[in-house]
Amino acid sequence: MAIYRYLFNRYGDLKWWPAESAFEVAIGAILTQNTSWRNVERSIENLKKFELLSPEKILGLDFSELANLIRPSGFYNQKAERLIIFSRFILEECNGDIKYLNKLETADARKRLLLLKGVGPETADSILLYACDHTIFVIDKYTMRMFNRVGMGWSEKYDIFQKNIMELLPHDLNIYRHYHALIVENSKNYCRSKPFCEGCPIAKICKKIYIK
Template sequence: MSDLLSKSLPNTYGLLFEHFGPQGWWPTTPRGELRPRYYPEAFRDHLLPEEQWEIVVGAFLTQNTAWRNVELALGNLSAGGLLNLRGMHDLEWDELAALIRPSGFFNQKSSRLKQLASHIVDRYDGRIDALLSRPLIGLRRELLSTPGIGPETADSILLYAARYPFFVVDAYTRRIFGRLGLFDPDLNYAAIQSIFMDHLPQEVQLFDEYHALLVRLAVTYCKTRPQCENCCLQELCEYRNHL
């Protein structure tokens, strides 16, 4: 099985990349604009602190909602000049909740973002880059101890904001590879993550692009009701071959 995964995981990535091209994740909002944009033209291995914070905020806001709703919430923050750590820290809880309302669960998300901002102000003098420059294991442990941050959110922050090679597992990962027949989609998070990290090179750009491509596949073809006839992975897919 290990040999199969060592061949299948890179092959799957290659087919996805050939079909969809670079995804340019994680989208961030350029100064003077109100909507985040993707950067498929060049991989960005160095991010500004305000970009890192926006990614952290986006990782919170995208929980249990579609990205289009997150974009609306981020746009509200940008329009108010508040898409920065200090601005959100100083904002009243209910004011922040109103701005991020489009993302859903806005009261809970506002409370948790305020807690995180306060933690960074108190412990790191308000510097998100100081937090994210911590060694990997300690940083992941600190993130997971923060209310509202589970493994998927923590690893999204590690990969996209801190630029650590840590593979992000989400519901789309389980769906796609369960249908491909490469592993049991009911395995726990750590077990699935280990499959990718044990059988792929430990590279930030690879993990970044792979996760983004899986999301693209899931929202384009490998939906809850899949559109297998157009999928670039149909020749590899156990689900497709048993239809």
């Protein structure tokens, strides 16, 4: 929580995840795999332009048309297939509403998402946290990198890393949302693959501060 406070004092509420609906959040979580958020925004803008951000509309598109619309996010054929699978899941198993997942226990909702082709732990947890109000912490490369550098690198295994972080934090939805966004922002500015430590808000407690 000390790290959280340092980061929040620097960046404040980053209003993340940017989206107009829970379904849009989920689409963004799938599209952001292996690409930058700016590319995802361009793909989502294409879908919005033609009012296609619903499972029904996505399933009504020709495959090639959908792939072309999301081309900016890369791996567009692969991601088009995943959007179709996810949209079918929402219609057939969630009564057409992603918020159906809110009613389930977190473990159950997560298990159902992980059964979908192309949905791994990070994508599933992003959907659960930001679209479905489940209090679960998202682990990504930024999170692992930052906590490793401050001397809290428990494991390279996703679920173990996540369990250890969640045991140290209050079980609070907003803190989880803010914290993940703050980690991503700080990683872009300072805690990069090659760290830029000068001016970093957590430099005082980082184990690798100013190591060349």
